[in-house]
Amino acid sequence: MHSPLGTNVVNPACYLTPDLIAFSNGAGSSDTFRGSHTNALPSFNVRFGLDEKDFIRFAYSRAISRPDIGLLRNYVQINSPFINTGPDSPYVIYNSPTAAHVAANVVGYKFVFNSTAGNAGLLPESADQFDLSYERYFGPTSSLTFGLFYKKLSNSLNQANFNRTFTNNGVTETAQILGPVNEKDGGKLKGIEFNYQTFFDFLPGLLSGLGMQANYTYVNQSGIRNSNLIDVGD
Numbered sequence: 001m002h003s004p005l006g007t008n009v010v011n012p013a014c015y016l017t018p019d020l021i022a023f024s025n026g027a028g029s030s031d032t033f034r035g036s037h038t039n040a041l042p043s044f045n046v047r048f049g050l051d052e053k054d055f056i057r058f059a060y061s062r063a064i065s066r067p068d069i070g071l072l073r074n075y076v077q078i079n080s081p082f083i084n085t086g087p088d089s090p091y092v093i094y095n096s097p098t099a100a101h102v103a104a105n106v107v108g109y110k111f112v113f114n115s116t117a118g119n120a121g122l123l124p125e126s127a128d129q130f131d132l133s134y135e136r137y138f139g140p141t142s143s144l145t146f147g148l149f150y151k152k153l154s155n156s157l158n159q160a161n162f163n164r165t166f167t168n169n170g171v172t173e174t175a176q177i178l179g180p181v182n183e184k185d186g187g188k189l190k191g192i193e194f195n196y197q198t199f200f201d202f203l204p205g206l207l208s209g210l211g212m213q214a215n216y217t218y219v220n221q222s223g224i225r226n227s228n229l230i231d232v233g234d
Helices: 016-022 204-208
Strands: 043-049 053-066 076-079 092-094 108-110 114-117 125-139 142-168 169-201 211-222
Touching: 076 169, 108 211, 114 211, 125 169
Parallel strands: 114 169
Antiparallel strands: 043 053, 053 125, 076 114, 092 108, 125 142, 142 169, 169 211
């Protein structure tokens, strides 16, 4: 069967099976999830004095950032299949690859259920942070600092498509889900920073309280994706 519309090669209604109709009855069911995780957040700092004014400092720490509450909602919303009936549709099934785009050779339509979901099993994002700096103190109010930093991210949050099977009204179908997930390899951050500050206490009177502070930071990242996450809160 095919649609009378000139740009279409199939009428999907011709291929609605009893199972598809039974699955698409708009019903819902409850679901529960329980999980736990433990996070150790070590921190280590050491400073070496080269002399009374010059110091080298090294620091390591692990930090975490918990997902937004809206992303942890345990829900799945299955939507009606997206319908594409054009000649180049990937959902139209032909009786052979060479017979594609010809309405007379259509033998079926592949219904794909799309859904959006939260993820109650999301883990916190974590970062292993390394800092190395050189510090020089010219006086009680003046200093120059130069530092290097490196951060290794894990369990970064991203939005991804994945398949999951659902059973409703006695029928099992596969839905394509778009939702938040953790990525084990979350990328890296590295860079340098420079800071200088001083007060002009050599000036007379109230002017001796004037000062300045200048800083510069350069950051380079790799492997960090734009998550484009949607917080599905209340």
